[in-house]
Amino acid sequence: TNDDLDVCFNLVQDVARKAGEMIREAFKQEKQVSTKSSLADLVTESDKKVEQLIISTVKDKFPTHSFIGEESVGDSCVLTDNATWIIDPIDGTTNFVHRFPYIAVSIALLVQKKTVIGLIYNPILDQMYTARPGQGAYCNGEKLQVTQTQDLGHALVCAEFGSSRDSKVLDSKFRSMRKIIEQAHGIRSLGTATMAMCMVASGKADAYFEMGPHIWDFAAGDLLVREAGGTVVDTTGGPMDLMSRRVLCAGTQELANQIAASLEQLDLQRDDCA
Numbered sequence: 420t421n422d423d424l425d426v427c428f429n430l431v432q433d434v435a436r437k438a439g440e441m442i443r444e445a446f447k448q449e450k451q452v453s454t455k456s457s458l459a460d461l462v463t464e465s466d467k468k469v470e471q472l473i474i475s476t477v478k479d480k481f482p483t484h485s486f487i488g489e490e491s492v493g494d495s496c497v498l499t500d501n502a503t504w505i506i507d508p509i510d511g512t513t514n515f516v517h518r519f520p521y522i523a524v525s526i527a528l529l530v531q532k533k534t535v536i537g538l539i540y541n542p543i544l545d546q547m548y549t550a551r552p553g554q555g556a557y558c559n560g561e562k563l564q565v566t567q568t569q570d571l572g573h574a575l576v577c578a579e580f581g582s583s584r585d586s587k588v589l590d591s592k593f594r595s596m597r598k599i600i601e602q603a604h605g606i607r608s609l610g611t612a613t614m615a616m617c618m619v620a621s622g623k624a625d626a627y628f629e630m631g632p633h634i635w636d637f638a639a640g641d642l643l644v645r646e647a648g649g650t651v652v653d654t655t656g657g658p659m660d661l662m663s664r665r666v667l668c669a670g671t672q673e674l675a676n677q678i679a680a681s682l683e684q685l686d687l688q689r690d691d692c693a
Protein backbone atom coordinates (compact mmCIF):
# COMPACT_ATOMS: atom_id res chain seq x y z
CA THR A 420 0.00 0.00 0.00
CA ASN A 421 1.01 3.66 -0.27
CA ASP A 422 1.44 3.86 3.52
CA ASP A 423 3.87 0.94 3.38
CA LEU A 424 5.75 2.69 0.59
CA ASP A 425 6.00 5.86 2.69
CA VAL A 426 7.49 3.75 5.50
CA CYS A 427 9.94 2.18 3.01
CA PHE A 428 10.86 5.60 1.64
CA ASN A 429 11.72 6.94 5.10
CA LEU A 430 13.56 3.74 5.98
CA VAL A 431 15.68 3.77 2.84
CA GLN A 432 16.80 7.36 3.45
CA ASP A 433 17.72 6.57 7.07
CA VAL A 434 19.66 3.45 6.18
CA ALA A 435 21.46 5.21 3.30
CA ARG A 436 22.61 7.94 5.72
CA LYS A 437 23.85 5.30 8.20
CA ALA A 438 25.67 3.52 5.36
CA GLY A 439 27.06 6.91 4.34
CA GLU A 440 28.57 7.44 7.80
CA MET A 441 30.34 4.07 7.56
CA ILE A 442 31.62 4.90 4.09
CA ARG A 443 32.84 8.39 5.07
CA GLU A 444 34.77 6.93 8.01
CA ALA A 445 36.37 4.18 5.91
CA PHE A 446 37.07 6.57 2.99
CA LYS A 447 39.92 8.22 4.92
CA GLN A 448 41.53 4.95 6.01
CA GLU A 449 43.74 2.32 4.39
CA LYS A 450 41.64 -0.37 2.71
CA GLN A 451 41.95 -4.12 2.28
CA VAL A 452 41.28 -4.58 -1.42
CA SER A 453 40.43 -7.88 -3.16
CA THR A 454 39.67 -8.51 -6.83
CA LYS A 455 36.62 -10.25 -8.30
CA SER A 456 36.18 -10.91 -12.05
CA SER A 457 39.26 -8.95 -13.21
CA LEU A 458 42.22 -6.97 -11.84
CA ALA A 459 40.00 -3.88 -12.04
CA ASP A 460 36.88 -5.37 -10.43
CA LEU A 461 37.48 -4.48 -6.78
CA VAL A 462 35.80 -5.20 -3.47
CA THR A 463 36.65 -4.01 0.06
CA GLU A 464 35.52 -4.95 3.56
CA SER A 465 33.38 -1.80 3.49
CA ASP A 466 31.37 -2.99 0.46
CA LYS A 467 30.42 -6.14 2.38
CA LYS A 468 29.76 -4.43 5.74
CA VAL A 469 27.62 -1.70 4.20
CA GLU A 470 25.56 -4.25 2.27
CA GLN A 471 25.02 -6.30 5.45
CA LEU A 472 23.94 -3.18 7.32
CA ILE A 473 21.39 -2.28 4.66
CA ILE A 474 19.98 -5.80 4.29
CA SER A 475 19.74 -6.46 8.03
CA THR A 476 18.09 -3.09 8.73
CA VAL A 477 15.44 -3.62 6.04
CA LYS A 478 14.92 -7.30 6.98
CA ASP A 479 14.21 -6.30 10.58
CA LYS A 480 11.24 -4.24 9.40
CA PHE A 481 10.20 -6.30 6.37
CA PRO A 482 11.15 -9.95 6.96
CA THR A 483 9.28 -11.23 3.86
CA HIS A 484 11.03 -8.95 1.37
CA SER A 485 13.68 -10.24 -1.07
CA PHE A 486 17.15 -8.85 -1.73
CA ILE A 487 19.55 -8.64 -4.65
CA GLY A 488 22.83 -7.18 -3.39
CA GLU A 489 26.06 -6.81 -5.35
CA GLU A 490 28.18 -8.57 -2.74
CA SER A 491 25.77 -11.34 -1.72
CA VAL A 492 23.99 -12.26 -4.95
CA GLY A 493 26.16 -15.11 -6.25
CA ASP A 494 26.20 -16.01 -9.95
CA SER A 495 22.64 -15.48 -11.04
CA CYS A 496 19.92 -13.23 -9.73
CA VAL A 497 16.26 -14.04 -9.79
CA LEU A 498 13.76 -11.21 -9.73
CA THR A 499 10.27 -12.28 -8.65
CA ASP A 500 7.05 -10.30 -8.11
CA ASN A 501 7.87 -10.11 -4.39
CA ALA A 502 8.99 -6.75 -2.99
CA THR A 503 12.72 -6.80 -3.80
CA TRP A 504 15.47 -4.45 -2.67
CA ILE A 505 18.30 -4.05 -5.17
CA ILE A 506 21.44 -2.81 -3.47
CA ASP A 507 24.86 -1.56 -4.52
CA PRO A 508 26.55 -0.74 -1.20
CA ILE A 509 29.40 1.23 -2.82
CA ASP A 510 29.06 2.02 -6.50
CA GLY A 511 32.46 3.23 -7.63
CA THR A 512 34.56 0.92 -5.46
CA THR A 513 37.68 1.83 -7.46
CA ASN A 514 37.01 5.52 -6.73
CA PHE A 515 36.52 4.62 -3.06
CA VAL A 516 39.88 2.84 -2.96
CA HIS A 517 41.62 5.83 -4.58
CA ARG A 518 39.65 8.49 -2.65
CA PHE A 519 38.17 9.92 -5.87
CA PRO A 520 35.01 11.48 -4.38
CA TYR A 521 32.43 10.04 -6.82
CA ILE A 522 30.93 7.07 -5.02
CA ALA A 523 27.38 6.24 -4.05
CA VAL A 524 25.10 3.91 -2.16
CA SER A 525 22.38 2.82 -4.58
CA ILE A 526 19.11 1.25 -3.43
CA ALA A 527 15.99 0.47 -5.47
CA LEU A 528 12.77 -1.15 -4.31
CA LEU A 529 10.86 -3.14 -6.91
CA VAL A 530 7.32 -4.47 -6.44
CA GLN A 531 5.96 -6.79 -9.14
CA LYS A 532 9.15 -6.06 -11.06
CA LYS A 533 8.38 -2.31 -11.20
CA THR A 534 10.64 0.19 -9.45
CA VAL A 535 8.70 2.06 -6.77
CA ILE A 536 11.64 3.76 -5.00
CA GLY A 537 15.05 4.79 -6.29
CA LEU A 538 17.73 6.28 -4.06
CA ILE A 539 21.35 7.19 -4.79
CA TYR A 540 23.40 8.76 -1.99
CA ASN A 541 26.90 10.16 -2.38
CA PRO A 542 28.10 10.43 1.24
CA ILE A 543 31.31 12.28 0.36
CA LEU A 544 29.52 15.13 -1.41
CA ASP A 545 26.43 14.65 0.80
CA GLN A 546 24.06 14.44 -2.18
CA MET A 547 20.87 12.43 -1.71
CA TYR A 548 19.03 11.68 -4.97
CA THR A 549 15.55 10.16 -4.68
CA ALA A 550 12.65 9.29 -6.96
CA ARG A 551 9.19 7.74 -6.74
CA PRO A 552 6.89 7.04 -9.70
CA GLY A 553 4.82 10.05 -10.69
CA GLN A 554 6.40 12.21 -7.98
CA GLY A 555 9.50 13.55 -9.73
CA ALA A 556 13.21 13.21 -8.97
CA TYR A 557 15.04 15.23 -6.33
CA CYS A 558 18.54 15.96 -5.04
CA ASN A 559 18.60 17.15 -1.42
CA GLY A 560 14.99 18.27 -1.86
CA GLU A 561 15.57 20.18 -5.12
CA LYS A 562 13.56 19.01 -8.15
CA LEU A 563 15.61 17.65 -11.05
CA GLN A 564 15.09 18.16 -14.77
CA VAL A 565 17.01 16.60 -17.67
CA THR A 566 18.30 18.68 -20.60
CA GLN A 567 16.34 19.02 -23.84
CA THR A 568 19.39 18.38 -26.07
CA GLN A 569 18.32 16.43 -29.15
CA ASP A 570 21.50 16.57 -31.22
CA LEU A 571 24.61 14.57 -30.34
CA GLY A 572 26.61 17.46 -31.83
CA HIS A 573 25.62 19.54 -28.78
CA ALA A 574 25.84 16.82 -26.15
CA LEU A 575 28.08 15.99 -23.21
CA VAL A 576 27.95 12.21 -22.82
CA CYS A 577 28.95 10.08 -19.82
CA ALA A 578 30.33 6.64 -20.61
CA GLU A 579 32.28 4.06 -18.65
CA PHE A 580 35.10 1.72 -19.59
CA GLY A 581 33.83 -0.83 -17.03
CA SER A 582 35.92 -3.44 -15.27
CA SER A 583 36.48 -6.03 -18.02
CA ARG A 584 40.07 -6.13 -19.28
CA ASP A 585 39.31 -8.62 -22.07
CA SER A 586 40.93 -7.22 -25.21
CA LYS A 587 37.96 -7.92 -27.53
CA VAL A 588 35.61 -6.17 -25.10
CA LEU A 589 37.98 -3.21 -24.78
CA ASP A 590 38.43 -2.92 -28.58
CA SER A 591 34.69 -2.88 -29.07
CA LYS A 592 34.14 -0.27 -26.35
CA PHE A 593 36.88 1.95 -27.77
CA ARG A 594 35.32 1.76 -31.27
CA SER A 595 31.98 2.88 -29.79
CA MET A 596 33.63 5.64 -27.73
CA ARG A 597 35.47 6.87 -30.84
CA LYS A 598 32.23 7.09 -32.82
CA ILE A 599 30.62 9.12 -30.03
CA ILE A 600 33.57 11.47 -29.42
CA GLU A 601 33.82 12.21 -33.16
CA GLN A 602 30.28 13.61 -33.02
CA ALA A 603 29.82 15.00 -29.47
CA HIS A 604 31.03 17.91 -27.31
CA GLY A 605 32.78 15.44 -25.02
CA ILE A 606 32.79 12.18 -23.08
CA ARG A 607 33.11 12.02 -19.26
CA SER A 608 33.93 8.91 -17.27
CA LEU A 609 33.19 9.28 -13.55
CA GLY A 610 33.86 5.69 -12.47
CA THR A 611 30.33 5.19 -11.21
CA ALA A 612 27.27 4.30 -13.23
CA THR A 613 24.90 5.64 -10.57
CA MET A 614 26.52 9.09 -10.39
CA ALA A 615 26.55 9.26 -14.20
CA MET A 616 22.78 8.71 -14.14
CA CYS A 617 22.47 11.41 -11.45
CA MET A 618 24.32 13.81 -13.79
CA VAL A 619 21.82 13.05 -16.57
CA ALA A 620 18.84 13.43 -14.20
CA SER A 621 20.28 16.77 -12.98
CA GLY A 622 20.79 18.15 -16.50
CA LYS A 623 24.58 18.30 -15.98
CA ALA A 624 25.21 15.73 -18.71
CA ASP A 625 22.94 14.98 -21.67
CA ALA A 626 23.30 11.20 -21.79
CA TYR A 627 25.02 8.13 -20.37
CA PHE A 628 25.56 4.69 -21.84
CA GLU A 629 27.36 1.53 -20.82
CA MET A 630 27.49 -2.15 -21.72
CA GLY A 631 28.50 -4.35 -18.78
CA PRO A 632 27.05 -2.88 -15.58
CA HIS A 633 24.64 -4.92 -13.44
CA ILE A 634 21.09 -4.42 -12.24
CA TRP A 635 22.33 -2.93 -8.92
CA ASP A 636 24.32 -0.29 -10.86
CA PHE A 637 21.30 1.17 -12.67
CA ALA A 638 17.98 0.08 -11.08
CA ALA A 639 17.72 3.23 -8.92
CA GLY A 640 19.18 5.51 -11.61
CA ASP A 641 16.65 4.25 -14.15
CA LEU A 642 13.72 5.59 -12.10
CA LEU A 643 15.62 8.79 -11.25
CA VAL A 644 16.26 9.67 -14.90
CA ARG A 645 12.70 8.84 -15.98
CA GLU A 646 11.22 10.90 -13.14
CA ALA A 647 13.45 13.82 -14.16
CA GLY A 648 11.79 13.68 -17.60
CA GLY A 649 14.43 11.61 -19.40
CA THR A 650 14.37 8.37 -21.31
CA VAL A 651 16.07 5.08 -20.41
CA VAL A 652 16.47 2.38 -23.05
CA ASP A 653 18.62 -0.57 -23.99
CA THR A 654 21.88 0.33 -25.84
CA THR A 655 20.21 -0.90 -29.06
CA GLY A 656 17.54 1.78 -28.53
CA GLY A 657 14.91 -0.86 -27.66
CA PRO A 658 13.03 -1.12 -24.35
CA MET A 659 15.09 -1.11 -21.15
CA ASP A 660 15.64 -4.58 -19.65
CA LEU A 661 17.02 -4.44 -16.09
CA MET A 662 18.70 -7.86 -16.48
CA SER A 663 20.42 -7.18 -19.82
CA ARG A 664 23.47 -5.34 -18.42
CA ARG A 665 23.02 -2.62 -21.05
CA VAL A 666 21.84 0.89 -20.37
CA LEU A 667 21.44 4.08 -22.36
CA CYS A 668 19.75 7.13 -20.88
CA ALA A 669 19.32 10.64 -22.22
CA GLY A 670 17.32 13.81 -21.75
CA THR A 671 15.49 13.16 -25.02
CA GLN A 672 14.48 10.15 -27.11
CA GLU A 673 16.08 11.79 -30.20
CA LEU A 674 19.49 11.92 -28.51
CA ALA A 675 19.15 8.34 -27.22
CA ASN A 676 18.34 7.18 -30.77
CA GLN A 677 21.40 8.93 -32.21
CA ILE A 678 23.70 7.40 -29.61
CA ALA A 679 22.20 3.91 -30.04
CA ALA A 680 22.85 4.13 -33.79
CA SER A 681 26.56 4.78 -33.11
CA LEU A 682 27.17 1.95 -30.63
CA GLU A 683 28.63 -1.46 -31.34
CA GLN A 684 26.68 -3.99 -29.26
CA LEU A 685 28.49 -6.41 -26.95
CA ASP A 686 27.34 -9.93 -26.15
CA LEU A 687 27.04 -10.12 -22.36
CA GLN A 688 25.92 -12.74 -19.90
CA ARG A 689 22.62 -11.50 -18.49
CA ASP A 690 22.26 -10.98 -14.73
CA ASP A 691 19.50 -13.62 -14.62
CA CYS A 692 21.62 -15.94 -16.82
CA ALA A 693 18.53 -16.48 -19.01
Ligand code: IPD
Pocket residue numbers: 461489507509510511512513579580581582609610611612613629631632633636
Ligand atom coordinates in the same frame (compact mmCIF):
# COMPACT_ATOMS: atom_id res chain seq x y z
C1 IPD B 1 31.03 -0.25 -11.32
C2 IPD B 1 30.98 1.23 -11.59
C3 IPD B 1 31.68 1.54 -12.90
C4 IPD B 1 31.05 0.79 -14.04
C5 IPD B 1 31.00 -0.69 -13.76
C6 IPD B 1 30.34 -0.98 -12.42
P1 IPD B 1 31.10 -1.01 -8.70
O1 IPD B 1 30.35 -0.55 -10.10
O2 IPD B 1 29.66 1.70 -11.64
O3 IPD B 1 31.58 2.89 -13.21
O4 IPD B 1 31.79 1.02 -15.21
O5 IPD B 1 30.28 -1.30 -14.81
O6 IPD B 1 30.38 -2.36 -12.18
O7 IPD B 1 31.75 -2.32 -8.99
O8 IPD B 1 32.07 0.05 -8.35
O9 IPD B 1 29.95 -1.14 -7.75
